[in-house]
Amino acid sequence: xxxxxxxxxxxxxxxxxxxxxxxxxxxxxxxxxxxxxxxxxxxxxxxxxxxxxxxxxxxxxxxxxxxxxxxxxxxxxxxxxxxxxxxxxxxxxxxxxxxxxxxxxxxxxxxxxxxxxxxxxxxxxxxxxxxxxxxxxxxxxxxxxxxxxxxxxxxxxxxxxxxxxxxxxxxxxxxxxxxxxxxxxxxxxxxxxxxxxxxxxxxxxxxxxxxxxxxxxxxxxxxxxxxxxxxxxxxxxxxxxxxxxxxxxxxxxxxxxxxxxxxxxxxxxxxxxxxxxxxxxxxxxxxxxxxxxxxxxxxxxxxxxxxxxxxxx
Numbered sequence: 001x002x003x004x005x006x007x008x009x010x011x012x013x014x015x016x017x018x019x020x021x022x023x024x025x026x027x028x029x030x031x032x033x034x035x036x037x038x039x040x041x042x043x044x045x046x047x048x049x050x051x052x053x054x055x056x057x058x059x060x061x062x063x064x065x066x067x068x069x070x071x072x073x074x075x076x077x078x079x080x081x082x083x084x085x086x087x088x089x090x091x092x093x094x095x096x097x098x099x100x101x102x103x104x105x106x107x108x109x110x111x112x113x114x115x116x117x118x119x120x121x122x123x124x125x126x127x128x129x130x131x132x133x134x135x136x137x138x139x140x141x142x143x144x145x146x147x148x149x150x151x152x153x154x155x156x157x158x159x160x161x162x163x164x165x166x167x168x169x170x171x172x173x174x175x176x177x178x179x180x181x182x183x184x185x186x187x188x189x190x191x192x193x194x195x196x197x198x199x200x201x202x203x204x205x206x207x208x209x210x211x212x213x214x215x216x217x218x219x220x221x222x223x224x225x226x227x228x229x230x231x232x233x234x235x236x237x238x239x240x241x242x243x244x245x246x247x248x249x250x251x252x253x254x255x256x257x258x259x260x261x262x263x264x265x266x267x268x269x270x271x272x273x274x275x276x277x278x279x280x281x282x283x284x285x286x287x288x289x290x291x292x293x294x295x296x297x298x299x300x301x302x303x304x305x306x307x308x309x310x311x312x313x
Contacts, residue, residue: 033306040302043295050292054100063094065262074278084280086270096284099262103244104292106177106263110243113182115236118189123220125190126197137194143187152246155180156255173257181246189235196228230307237300241293248289264289 034040069089076084083092125136156176163176200206201224209219244264250256251265252272259266264285271281 030303030306034302037302037305039298040306043298043302046291046295047299050100050288050295051104054097054104057097057100058094061094061097063091065090065095065098066260067091074274074281076280083284084278086267086281087274087278092267092280092284095262095267096264096288099264099267099285100288102174102257102261102263103247103265103289106174106181106247107240107244107292109178110181110185110246111236111239113178114186114239114243115189115232117182118186118235119193119225119232121186122190122193123197123225126194127201127216127220127224129198129201133194136190140187140190143184148184149249152180152184152250153253153255155184156250160255169258170261173261177247177250177256181243185239185242185246189232189239192231192235193228196231197224200224200227234300234304234307237296237303241296241300244289244293 067090069085072081072085072089073087074085075081075089078084081091081093083096086092086095121136121140125133125140159176159180160173163172163179166172167175197220205223206219209223214223247256247263248265248268251263252269254269256269257263257266259270262270267285268282268289271278271285274281
């Protein structure tokens with residue numbers, strides 16, 4: 001009888017075998033990759049710290065934001081006013097802590113409007129295709145072709161009286177800014193979702209759903225949309241920073257919140273006439289905007305790398 005040569009398998013130590021790899025889900029793998037991204041971890045910590053300070057800070061630092069003291073106007077950093085005072089003697093720290101709530105809330109709310117609108121339009125265009133895709137794609141291209149900042153300024157100027165008369169001064173301005181920013185920044189998300197749906201709608205599991213008589217709405221939201229969440233999450237993260245910058249721009253140009261509503265952008269608007277006399281009025285609001293937007297962008301970069309299916313686990 002012929003003898004067969006023995007096959008010698010390489011020895012593998014237990015440390016080289018990842019026994020948990022098969023048991024980890026996609027989200028667990030993504031979280032593990034995200035934790036390895038140092039800039040993303042740092043950005044997450046900074047953003048959570050800034051958000052926490054703005055939300056609990058006014059309960060700890062109880063100086064009123066509208067307490068006028070002309071004797072302390074344009075003062076420097078002291079124990080009573082760690083960030084100085086503005087031209088009316090109001091405490092800058094109290095106004096930054098209180099206004100940060102509004103700036104962060106605008107960023108998150110506008111992101112939700114933008115992502116919801118972009119996801120819906122992109123899903124409809126990518127799933128149905130044909131004339132629906134052509135029509136919606138042309139709408140996306142028209143919005144992308146218009147310069148965003150001039151359109152933002154014009155729409156804000158035109159619709160500001162409508163919202164303020166219907167909902168009141170402060171809440172009306174908040175709803176208007178969130179609606180305008182969210183309604184003019186949804187196009188990149190729509191293009192990402194459309195591309196994902198065009199790729200997935202011909203897959204076997206979608207064809208199986210159609211054969212079984214599953215409705216289009218269920219296929220879109222139950223089967224295809226969950227498989228396109230990765231770019232949506234990344235886009236949502238970056239949209240928060242973009243919305244905060246847009247709000248700061250509107251407030252700086254005088255089209256945002258009123259003077260008694262001290263968002264970070266509004267504080268920069270108040271400081272523009274005192275840059276030489278009192279630079280602290282512009283320094284601290286600018287630093288808060290810079291730290292918040294930069295940290296959330298770091299988080300977005302980390303999520304983009306972590307949710308990329310082409311990356312090795």
